[in-house]
Amino acid sequence: xxxxxxxxxxxxxxxxxxxxxxxxxxxxxxxxxxxxxxxxxxxxxxxxxxxxxxxxxxxxxxxxxxxxxxxxxxxxxxxxxxxxxxxxxxxxxxxxxxxxxxxxxxxxxxxxxxxxxxxxxxxxxxxxxxxxxxxxxxxxxxxxxxxxxxxxxxxxxxxxxxxxxxxxxxxxxxxxxxxxxxxxxxxxxxxxxxxxxxxxxxxxxxxxxxxxxxxxxxxxxxxxxxxxxxxxxxxxxxxxxxxxxxxxxxxxxxxxxxxxxxxxxx
DNA sequence: ATGGTAGGCCTCCTA
Numbered sequence: 001x002x003x004x005x006x007x008x009x010x011x012x013x014x015x016x017x018x019x020x021x022x023x024x025x026x027x028x029x030x031x032x033x034x035x036x037x038x039x040x041x042x043x044x045x046x047x048x049x050x051x052x053x054x055x056x057x058x059x060x061x062x063x064x065x066x067x068x069x070x071x072x073x074x075x076x077x078x079x080x081x082x083x084x085x086x087x088x089x090x091x092x093x094x095x096x097x098x099x100x101x102x103x104x105x106x107x108x109x110x111x112x113x114x115x116x117x118x119x120x121x122x123x124x125x126x127x128x129x130x131x132x133x134x135x136x137x138x139x140x141x142x143x144x145x146x147x148x149x150x151x152x153x154x155x156x157x158x159x160x161x162x163x164x165x166x167x168x169x170x171x172x173x174x175x176x177x178x179x180x181x182x183x184x185x186x187x188x189x190x191x192x193x194x195x196x197x198x199x200x201x202x203x204x205x206x207x208x209x210x211x212x213x214x215x216x217x218x219x220x221x222x223x224x225x226x227x228x229x230x231x232x233x234x235x236x237x238x239x240x241x242x243x244x245x246x247x248x249x250x251x252x253x254x255x256x257x258x259x260x261x262x263x264x265x266x
Numbered sequence: 267a268t269g270g271t272a273g274g275c276c277t278c279c280t281a
Contacts (some may be wrong), residue, residue: 010273061274116281213271234267
């Protein structure tokens with residue numbers, strides 16, 4: 001079985017690329033983030049024509065997460081228990097469309113779009129840390145309930161866990177994605193039993209999953225590794241390979257993130 | 267030279 005995670009940065013702007021990529025990469029399941037769609041505008045029909053079932057969670061033009069599968073799609077859950085809400089000042093906080101779970105081919109797949117944080121000290125940064133802590137608490141509970149569960153926490157974590165995961169750590173001094181609290185929150189997921197299964201197969205220097213559209217960052221390979229597949233122990237032992245589909249970042253109309261693909265036994 | 271790109275409900279917000 002082959003599953004993937006990909007921040008598509010608008011699924012409607014990239015439907016043709018998504019369909020072509022599915023046919024080329026032959027993934028069985030892909031978790032999408034930043035669909036920037038509502039359930040009504042998600043291109044479920046076009047994906048169905050390729051043989052994929054879909055679940056989508058989107059409530060506005062922002063955020064939005066989906067799971068696309070040709071190996072079953074059961075027990076869909078929108079959001080996780082304790083997922084924090086966020087709202088601009090003087091508005092009612094809302095739980096955003098940033099988490100979607102479904103069981104596909106015997107694996108509990110989570111499509112996660114961790115809040116960006118915007119700037120250190122911004123309310124959105126505190127929201128990011130609270131969101132990650134709530135995720136850790138819930139995800140630790142899933143494993144406590146069933147230590148043999150095959151669970152994958154996949155998506156855009158908006159954290160570069162080590163200095164090697166950014167093209168120039170000095171350029172990020174004082175910015176989000178590299179701060180100690182964010183990195184501690186990421187490590188806490190590992191401590192809870194969820195292992196980054198992609199890095200062992202993609203550990204060459206300057207290996208990234210995201211490149212900003214500006215300043216020829218992709219052409220200069222000035223990127224960040226911020227998209228991950230964190231797997232429970234029982235799932236991690238089944239992993240036989242992983243890769244970052246850097247080619248999908250090339251050319252006109254690419255997302256600013258590359259898909260991350262994991263191969264498992266069975 | 268303090269910019270630049272790309273998405274969205276598009277002259278502002280989000281990333």
